[in-house]
Amino acid sequence: MANISKVKAIDFNSLRFRLTLGVALLSTLGLGSVAFWINWKMQNLLIMTHKQTVNSVANRFPHDVEIYSEMVSLEMGIQKTIKNLSDHKNLFWFKNKNNLIIAKSSYFYPQLANIEHLSSTPKVIILNQNYWLICGIPLNINQKFIGHLYIAQNITNEQILFSYLIRSLTIATIVAIAIMIMAIAYYIYYSLKPLEKICNVAENISAEKLKEVSINFNNSPSEVKKLAQTLEKMLIRLGQSWENQQQLLSNVSHELRTPLTIISGYLQSTLRRGENLTSIQKEALSVAVSEANRTVQLLEDLLDLARADNGNIQMQLEIVIVNDLIREIIAMAQQYRTRNINLIEKNMNIKIKVDPNRFKQICLNLIDNAIKYSPENTDINIILKHDKSAIIEIHDQGIGIPLALQHRVFERFYRVDEARNRDTGGTGLGLAIVKSLVTTMNGTINLISQPEKGSIFTVSFPLIE
Incomplete structure (x- = not known):
């Protein structure tokens, strides 16, 4: 089978x-x-x-x-x-x-x-x-x-x-037709190979490598060669546009982050010292501080994505024991959230090679995401195990995600529930950053979810023996 x-x-x-x-x-x-x-x-x-x-x-x-x-x-x-x-x-x-x-x-x-x-x-x-x-x-x-x-x-x-003679001629004709069809099929298959290669190049090329693409078909028909050259020029132009866009995004995020941080600081100082402020003024300042902090966080996320896209994100890779690191992450998460986070260890002393700080960022983001979209009386479960790789599963009992939308959750600025994300302060970039960080550290991330039955985010990294 x-x-x-x-x-x-x-x-x-x-x-x-x-x-x-x-x-x-x-x-x-x-x-x-x-x-x-x-x-x-x-x-x-x-x-x-x-x-x-x-x-x-x-x-x-x-x-x-x-x-x-x-x-x-x-x-x-x-x-x-x-x-x-x-x-x-x-x-x-x-x-x-x-x-x-x-x-x-x-x-x-x-x-x-x-x-x-x-x-x-x-x-x-x-x-x-x-x-x-x-x-x-x-x-x-x-x-x-x-x-x-x-x-x-x-x-x-x-x-x-x-x-x-007629039978011999008929058999010879059938054999000749069969051989001719096979020869023609092979010739057509061979002739269309360059088109298949072009499709593979276009399918597998990543955004950050658009300018590095090279499509060479020296022995191909002139029409295919012209198509390859045209596609290569188009990809180079797209690469230049992508680079300019990322540079603009990085510059704008960097330039806006400092003044917004200062503004947030002044607003918080005014709010702390504003004994003479009315309740309406205090409420307005609180909203302004919240939105300023949210905008600063958005700019931080955009900077992280820009660095990941440009390959400039700094990684300090070292061998760590996932079990110990997850316990530390759970302790950090429970400082800010009153939610039970259960750790289920199916294997002990699982070793992987990652950047500890970035790994914490990944797990905290996924835990925070699970808490936001789960009812208050439910637990978050984290399962550690290994097979051919180290596997970290984060289970929640939240609203779940429809199957038709699951492939989009890692897209930038995508939100399954716009209103709820706004209420919880989400920017729509958290899972996109998680995926970029996981990929940069040679890992994979997958999602299994059912509406009203919760979601399971599975992160895998190469196992260190």
């Missing part, structure tokens, strides 16, 4: 399938037409050859009858002529004006006399498993019509040879 699952399904809409089918149909039609024409031509050639023999006999027969008639009666002359011309392959019989047989070959088959509507044009019939070419011609002696002479030639051997 495993091998069957690996077989590629045929894409009936693909260019390769359409070209192969089109050429195969044309090849079949062309070779089939040639084979049919050869069949028809050989059949006609066989009949024409025997027709010439019949015509030769028909021209000679009256002359021989006239010679014999000078010595014997007309009927005897016809019989002697038939006897001289007959053999096991050529049979003759003669019918007078009254449609009575008055002379025939000694090897005559009675069934032949029952055949009606014979004309001077030869036709093939099957009699006693033999093929006969039969025709009837009017016989004139001394320019006087005396009856009809019928000629039957046994062409069984020729017909068997003809049938054998």
Whole structure:
């Protein structure tokens, strides 16, 4: 079953399938037409050859009858002529004006006399498993019509040879068509390989490597080479735009962070010392401080993403024991949240190589995300285990995420519930940062979720033995 699952399904809409089918149909039609024409031509050639023999006999027969008639009666002359011309392959019989047989070959088959509507044009019939070419011609002696002479030639051997040749030709045509289709399919597959390579390049290229892409198809057709060059130029332009965008984002985030931090500090100082402020003024200052802090956090997140995109994020990788690090992270999380966080360790002393601070950022972000979207009376469970890699699972019992939206949760600024994210102060960048950090440290992150049944975020890192 495993091998069957690996077989590629045929894409009936693909260019390769359409070209192969089109050429195969044309090849079949062309070779089939040639084979049919050869069949028809050989059949006609066989009949024409025997027709010439019949015509030769028909021209000679009256002359021989006239010679014999000078010595014997007309009927005897016809019989002697038939006897001289007959053999096991050529049979003759003669019918007078009254449609009575008055002379025939000694090897005559009675069934032949029952055949009606014979004309001077030869036709093939099957009699006693033999093929006969039969025709009837009017016989004139001394320019006087005396009856009809019928000629039957046994062409069984020729017909068997003809049938054998036709079968051989049919088999050869089918084999030639099959070989041609396979050769054409391979040639089309090989010719379309550059297009497949272009698709793979376009599919696997990352945003930060757009300017480094190189598509070289020196031996490809000129049309494919032109397409590759055009795509390469387009990717380079996109890379330049991406770089400019990231640079702008980094500069703006960096420049705005400092003044906003100062503004937040002044607002908090004013709020602490504002004994003479009214309740409305204090509420307004509290909102301003909250929004300023939220904007500063957003700028911090944007800076982290910009560094990750540019490959400038600093990582101090070291070997750590995940079990100890997770306990420390849980203690940090519970300082700010009154929520039970349970640690389930299925394996002890799991070692991985990560940046401890960035690893804490990843886990705290996922724990914070689980707490925000879970009811207050539910626990957060963290499961540690290892198989071929170290696995950290963070389980919540929250609102869950519909299957159709799960692939988008790691997108920047994407929120499953816009209103709820706004209330909790989310920026829509937390999971995007988590994924960037996990990927940078050679890890993977996955999500399993069901609406109203909670979510499981699974982070995996290479295991250190």
